[in-house]
Amino acid sequence: xxxxxVGIDVHVHLSDEFTQKAKGDxxxxxxRYFGRERPPVSIDxxxxxxxxxKMMAVIMNTRDETITGLTPVPNDHVASAVKKHPDxxxxxxxxxxxxxxxxxxxxxxxxxxxxxxMGELNPARQHFFANDIRFYPLWEQCAKLNMPILFHGxxxxxxxxxxxxxxxxxxxxxxxHLDEVAADFPELKIISAHPTWPWTAESLAIARHKANYYIDxxxxxPKYFPAELVHNINTLLQDKAMxxxxxxxxxxxxxxxxxxxxxxxxxxxxxxxxxNAVQFFGLTL
Numbered sequence: 001x002x003x004x005x006v007g008i009d010v011h012v013h014l015s016d017e018f019t020q021k022a023k024g025d026x027x028x029x030x031x032r033y034f035g036r037e038r039p040p041v042s043i044d045x046x047x048x049x050x051x052x053x054k055m056m057a058v059i060m061n062t063r064d065e066t067i068t069g070l071t072p073v074p075n076d077h078v079a080s081a082v083k084k085h086p087d088x089x090x091x092x093x094x095x096x097x098x099x100x101x102x103x104x105x106x107x108x109x110x111x112x113x114x115x116x117x118m119g120e121l122n123p124a125r126q127h128f129f130a131n132d133i134r135f136y137p138l139w140e141q142c143a144k145l146n147m148p149i150l151f152h153g154x155x156x157x158x159x160x161x162x163x164x165x166x167x168x169x170x171x172x173x174x175x176x177h178l179d180e181v182a183a184d185f186p187e188l189k190i191i192s193a194h195p196t197w198p199w200t201a202e203s204l205a206i207a208r209h210k211a212n213y214y215i216d217x218x219x220x221x222p223k224y225f226p227a228e229l230v231h232n233i234n235t236l237l238q239d240k241a242m243x244x245x246x247x248x249x250x251x252x253x254x255x256x257x258x259x260x261x262x263x264x265x266x267x268x269x270x271x272x273x274x275x276n277a278v279q280f281f282g283l284t285l
Contacts, residue, residue, distance in 0.1 A: 005285050007055040008277035009252065011120075011150070011193055011218035011244030014059060014078065015041045022073045029162060038248050047085040053252065056087075058244075058277075060120040060150065061094035067127050067167070072096070075106065079113040090281060092119040092150060097128050097135050104141050111145045116281060118142055119150030120193060123172035125158060131180035139185050148189035148280070150216070151178060153203055154196030157219065157249060175203040182210040189280065193244065194219040195229050204232045207240045214280065217272070218244030222258035230262055238268045242277045 013019070017040040041049075050057045059081060063072030075093040082089045093110030095103040095118060107118060123130055130139075130151060142149050153175045159166030175196050182190055191214045196203040206213050215237070217225070233241040245255045264272075278285060 004054055005056055005274060007053065007243055007256070007273045008281075008283075009050070009055055009057040009245050009247065010191070010242045010277050010280075011216050012046075012057045012059055012247045013249075014043065014046070014061075014073070014081065015248045016043055016046075018077065019073050022071060025166075029159065029166065032161070041248070043081045043084070047081070047088045049252075050088050051085075055252075057089055057247075058116065058281075059089055059091040061092060062120050062122055062125075063094040063096050064122065064126045066096050066098040067125065075110050075113060075115065079110075079115055082114060090116045092117040092148075094118070095121070095138065097121065097126060097138055103138055107138065107141045107145065107147060111147060115147075117148035117150065117189075119148075119191070120152055121149060122152040122156070122158075123177070124152060124156045124168045124170050127169060127172060129172055129177050131177045131184075136184070139181055139188055143185045143188035148191060150191040150193055152194065153178070153192040154194050154199055175199050175206060178213065179206045179210065182206065182213045186212055188212060190214065191216055191242070194246070195225060197226070200226055200229055204229065204237065207237050208232075214240050214242065214276075216242045216244035217259075218246035219249060221250060222255060222262050225262060230264070233272065234264050234268050238265075238271055239276060239279075241272050242280065243273045 015038060020040055059078045061073055061075055061078045065072055072094060078091040082091045093115040095106050097103055153173055156168050159168040175192050178190055178192055189212050192203050193216050203215055207215050245252045
């Protein structure tokens with residue numbers, strides 16, 4: 001790995017033709033919500049873009065076939081991206097928590113595929129509470145295999161502005177449900193994705209209280225970051241927050257440009273952009 005990495009984007013999604021087709025109507029709906037066209041970008045193109053930025057990226061996969069009936073993108077697809085571009089990509093595997101033993105087996109298979117964790121689990125779209133003990137065997141398996149989990153938190157852009165929100169139910173993505181998981185599985189590393197509005201303070205409190213709970217800053221343009229979020233990541237939580245864009249929903253260049261305008265100590269900015277992710281993932285740069 002190159003030693004001049006200036007950023008590790010811990011939350012990106014593939015947007016190649018295969019992945020876009022698998023997501024069905026959500027691709028077009030998300031483009032409308034963010035006001036940003038989403039033409040297909042091949043895995044090789046995506047790797048070249050991050051390489052040119054002197055950045056690495058962590059690819060998220062997702063699946064929700066029990067609720068939506070959509071055929072998921074195989075975890076082998078994201079694993080192949082890492083194998084082809086190991087200097088640029090890490091990746092997380094996806095499970096549908098309602099599939100029981102199949103999900104348990106898939107976590108182990110993702111470990112064998114060389115993936116770095118599990119996510120993005122999206123409780124709002126998958127209709128589950130993370131602290132429901134029916135799903136505890138999954139979190140136990142992740143802890144046992146040293147596979148961190150990334151959960152979507154807060155308001156969902158997917159479905160936003162549509163009648164019924166495309167069936168997505170926000171109550172499931174309240175961060176407080178992850179507090180119990182972090183408490184019951186202290187060896188399990190958890191990332192709560194996004195500023196988690198309207199429950200931003202909850203996520204910040206959990207990150208302060210639980211050493212194994214982290215946040216990423218993806219999915220929101222930094223110019224809209226609440227003052228409470230900026231204050232905490234600039235002080236008490238400077239070791240617990242990581243750069244994430246949620247590309248292609250948010251353009252990386254826009255995120256970086258706006259983040260430069262956020263009032264932040266230079267040493268903290270470097271932690272958020274690179275150092276915290278290096279430590280979290282145990283990277284050697």
